[in-house]
Amino acid sequence: METAEEITKEAAVIETVSEEKVKYTVETEGLTVSFKGREAINDINIKIRANTVTSIIGPSGCGKSTFLRSLNFMHDLTPGAKVKGTIKIHNKNIDEYDMTEVRRRVGMVFQKPNPFPTMNIYDNVVAGIIMNKGKKRNELNEIVEQSLELAGLWEEVKDRLKVSAMALSGGQQQRLCIARTLAVNPEIILFDEPTSALDPISTSKIEETLFHLKNKYTIVIVTHNMQQAARVSDYTAYFFLGKLIEYARTRTIFTSPREKLTEDYVTGRFG
Amino acid sequence: MNKEITVGIKEIKARKKLSDLFFENLTLVFALMIIVLVVFIIYEMFMDSKLSREIFGFGFIFSQDWNPVKDKFGALTFVYGTLISSIIALAISLPVSIGVAVYLSELAANVFKTAISFLIEILAAIPSIVYGFWGIFVLAPFMRTTVQPFLQSTLGFLPIFQGNAVGFGLLTAGIILAIMVTPIITAITRDVLKAIPTSQREAAYALGATKWEAIKMALLNAKGGILGATVLGLGRAVGETMAVTMVIGNKAQIKASLFEPSYSMASVIANEFAEASGGLHISSLIEVGLILFAVTFIINSFARLLIYSFTRKTEAK
């Protein structure tokens, strides 16, 4: 009789064989983050495939946001935070890059829409470009249109680009934040529960956007909504108590999870 | 449980940009400038009063002599004038301030609340020279013709209310200081009262308390913060210069009567510093300044300590 472990090993072998040429954009090894000595995530080893949507699920406090924020140095702001292990982006250690370069290549969209309140829509989109290095006006116009188009907001705001960003609805603000992130042309975009503060219609619009973005970008999304993970992602990682419990194709996680803990969570017996 | 795995793993440190380091250190330099400034103020006061400290020693504080002609200097009369005028100010200002603060936080309708808060803000921002000027031409004559004769005829048996009603003196200085510190004490007391949760007042009402009893409970709970506000007001009164100089009478003497002219530490510096002859006179004035600094420093530190610990206490609740 085969043990569960052997089955997974076998499955893993099959998977690597069939996807031998797979490209990984983000890889972590032994990633551990602690706040003032208390560990929030411990020994995370994960390889995220290029041009896929990977969702991270788990009960609150399981460390999913902590993991996400370690990928673009967001913990640098938090006093007492310590990040250990290795994070590789395109096979290069994250600390070999300049910090701002990492953040430019790894964009982030936050839980609550946070457009810059003193700027209009146009300036919000170009803020990242202008403040990194200047570009020509006509080039900027193009970028603004493209980014807003991709974020699914262009049609709604094209006639009022000079209006304050605060005049938009919550869902529009969040799409503006996506456009703002796209404008700096990242390779990876991290979404930290991007729809948890939004209504269902705005949520579905953003999910649609995610689907389009997959072709160009690698996407990692943290969500507490399992249906959303099932809808939008190719791969799913289940975190529990700061540990990565299981990481596999989304279909596998939701239909035949390997771990009992995962099964309990996805079937709603827990959390 | 996974210690053995994580121990050997190195920390990922972000590489900071040079421009970021530069900016951070630039702001640090400006912040340090404040510290350097304060240290330098203390150092300078200390060094420049050296002559006086060496000649008069500790006796300086206890001597009533102040005679630039004979080069005899002592600060006691000024310390006395400063302390007594400030105490008078607090005695008048404290009940009034608490009353206004209670009115603003518990009783007033919104329109009045905004209007009166605004008026009190302005009161706090009016230059002291204007208070002093008003003191010379309105308050002092009023004291001479009305308040002081009234006090003499009713409470004249007390030594503090005897003597000539000249208008300029300790009592007038105390009253003008009271007007000036009231906005400070009021503003902090109001904030402190606001920090007391409404639920406490509701609890008092639920037990059948009258309105005043509920307010009294809030006041008792806020007493640490109110004390802090009072001490802060005291610090302001002690350091106040122009208004006091213009109404205190500027006479270096210690008399029992509050009607008598007196002199404060800040006033003597304001009046004599620019025209001081000789090094010892200047040095003595700076030593008076040093005493004034020490007094205000102790008072203010104490006040901040009280207010900090009060806010921490209410935040913890």
Add this chain to the structure above:
Amino acid sequence: MEDYYLKVSKGHTDRRKLKSRLMIILCYVAAAMAILPLLYIFFYTTMQGASSLNIDFFTELPKPVGESGGGMANAILGTLILVALGSVIGIPVGIFAGIYITEYSKSIFANVIKFVTDVLSGIPSIIIGIFAYGLIVIPMKSFSAYAGGFALGVLMIPTITRITEEMLKLVPHSLREAALALGIPRWKTTLRIVLRTAQSGIITGVLLAIARAAGETAPLLFTSFGNSFWSTSLDSPMASIPVQIFNYAISPYDEWHSKAWAGAFVLISLVFIVSLIVRLATRNKFSQTA
């Protein structure tokens, strides 16, 4: 037995109610007492000042005793110059120190700086005057606008530091994160996102500090001293409105007194206008966030 209890309790309750009403009336009286002097000072100064205020006050030099007319033009210019000098010192130090406290300093050091800022704001202004005297007047061997401006600058620092710190704290953390996540360097985030979001609050704070500095007398008495002529040279004595008011106020001449009232009226108006601006600006701020 029961009747007795009720009787006592009723009398007691009445007394408590009476006391409550009395104390509340006293609170109203206190409010009136605090406002009365303000209104009195305000209207008295306005009455006295407005009647002696005319164009000459703003354009003419002071006249010697006995001659009528003249104004405080040099003192007005002097106050402007001194306050400008003070701002050059006070505004950058105050704002950058405020930025350091909120944005960069962790741990105890922020508290040390905050405490020292409190100490500085508690130092009587006359002592700042002595400090500027020792630091600038003695080495330069002359009263000067530099010394006066420096003293005003030192006095402005704690107010501006405090207001900057408080306003920057109101800027949501998420905005900093949003900017940093775009790859914007930290210093640009601070200057162009955080500071800009808080700018209206900081500007009002700076205005308040300037208005206060414009009314300061004590630190100018033996730094910028005074001058009855036009003077724009920064290394010589310079007239200022508050010092001029002081000199006129303690003089025995009615003509000078009315000039001083006009000066006092100008200072009070300045305070009033700035307070009004601050009020309106902060009210808008609250309605925006609500």
